[in-house]
Amino acid sequence: MTEQQTLPRTERSPATAGAAITVRDLHQRYGDFEAVRGISFEVQPGELFALLGTNGAGKTTTIEVLEGFRTPASGSVRVLGLDPHADRARLRARTGVMLQDGGFVGDLTVAETVRFWRDVLPRRPQTVDEALARVDLADKAKVPVRQLSGGQKRRLDLALATLARPEVLFLDEPTTGMDPEARRSTWSTIHELVDDGTTVVLTTHYLEEAERLADRIAIMHGGRISATGTIASVVAERGSRVRFLAPEGVHLPVLDGISATTGDLAEYHLGADPAAAQDRLRRLLDWADTNRLVLDRFEVRSASLEDVFLEIAHAA
Numbered sequence: 052m053t054e055q056q057t058l059p060r061t062e063r064s065p066a067t068a069g070a071a072i073t074v075r076d077l078h079q080r081y082g083d084f085e086a087v088r089g090i091s092f093e094v095q096p097g098e099l100f101a102l103l104g105t106n107g108a109g110k111t112t113t114i115e116v117l118e119g120f121r122t123p124a125s126g127s128v129r130v131l132g133l134d135p136h137a138d139r140a141r142l143r144a145r146t147g148v149m150l151q152d153g154g155f156v157g158d159l160t161v162a163e164t165v166r167f168w169r170d171v172l173p174r175r176p177q178t179v180d181e182a183l184a185r186v187d188l189a190d191k192a193k194v195p196v197r198q199l200s201g202g203q204k205r206r207l208d209l210a211l212a213t214l215a216r217p218e219v220l221f222l223d224e225p226t227t228g229m230d231p232e233a234r235r236s237t238w239s240t241i242h243e244l245v246d247d248g249t250t251v252v253l254t255t256h257y258l259e260e261a262e263r264l265a266d267r268i269a270i271m272h273g274g275r276i277s278a279t280g281t282i283a284s285v286v287a288e289r290g291s292r293v294r295f296l297a298p299e300g301v302h303l304p305v306l307d308g309i310s311a312t313t314g315d316l317a318e319y320h321l322g323a324d325p326a327a328a329q330d331r332l333r334r335l336l337d338w339a340d341t342n343r344l345v346l347d348r349f350e351v352r353s354a355s356l357e358d359v360f361l362e363i364a365h366a367a
């Protein structure tokens with residue numbers, strides 16, 4: 052798989068006959084603590100939906116509800132039209148799950164582990180060799196699992212989760228612990244699965260992973276979804292920024308109530324409305340002209356996904 056092929060597809064065919072996953076006003080508690088506070092989203096068939104968020108935002112809790120491991124405190128969740136907890140047995144044959152910590156029997160070899168899983172599956176479309184080749188572990192077939200590195204264990208986990216060619220695949224931090232090459236190879240595997248029509252929900256801390264893979268994202272913070280949509284739309288909502296080296300001893304202007312964030316570099320968030328942003332930029336340049344200032348390291352740019360993430364993370 053080439054670098055080019057791992058780039059995200061900006062367009063994929065839109066929804067057809069109903070959502071593969073529907074979450075409506077989901078709440079989840081651990082005792083008195085509300086970890087998920089009323090989230091709603093849909094995932095269309097064949098789509099890759101990424102849940103991003105700060106530590107403790109509620110991503111794993113959400114994915115565990117979707118997997119049927121937890122019943123919601125309130126709200127409704129449907130996977131392929133079924134209740135993931137009540138209909139867990141029926142969904143098991145149609146979904147694949149990669150947990151954060153798979154838990155293997157260390158003495159079994161890699162091939163024995165895959166064979167063991169394969170034997171308990173209702174459908175066995177892949178051979179052990181095919182499953183290991185898919186995740187680049189063919190050369191480790193005879194190695195005891197305990198000798199695998201953390202990243203190799205994640206790839207074995209992915210092989211097990213996709214053994215039965217599930218219609219819906221849940222991946223909780225699939226590339227944690229992988230080196231850059233293994234990560235790219237895993238992204239290619241995930242791309243191939245989505246190209247084959249698999250619906251994927253994944254959680255990740257790697258923004259680049261979401262940028263490479265996701266059709267749509269939701270950024271969670273404090274149990275809520277703070278932003279959702281395509282990465283392009285989430286980023287566009289935050290608008291553009293202008294940055295320059297703050298001139299010494301000069302009072303920076305306030306533009307429509309927008310002050311510069313300062314450090315060595317002054318930065319203004321110009322807003323999402325292009326006409327208003329253009330007007331603010333013009334006034335900033337007029338101010339510089341009037342004060343006979345040359346704004347060193349002057350730069351206008353769109354918000355990045357990292358900007359959006361950090362703004363959400365730092366919000367109260």
Ligand SMILES: Nc1ncnc2c1ncn2[C@@H]1O[C@H](COP(=O)(O)OP(=O)(O)OP(=O)(O)O)[C@@H](O)[C@H]1O
Pocket residue numbers: 081084086104105106107108109110111112113
């Ligand atoms: N079994 C549990 N008992 C009590 N609290 C829990 C339990 N599991 C999770 N929590 C709490 O619920 C909140 C959400 O946790 P969750 O694991 O869903 O977050 P996350 O977004 O996946 O975080 P991370 O990115 O750190 O993996 C956290 O505050 C966490 O401490």
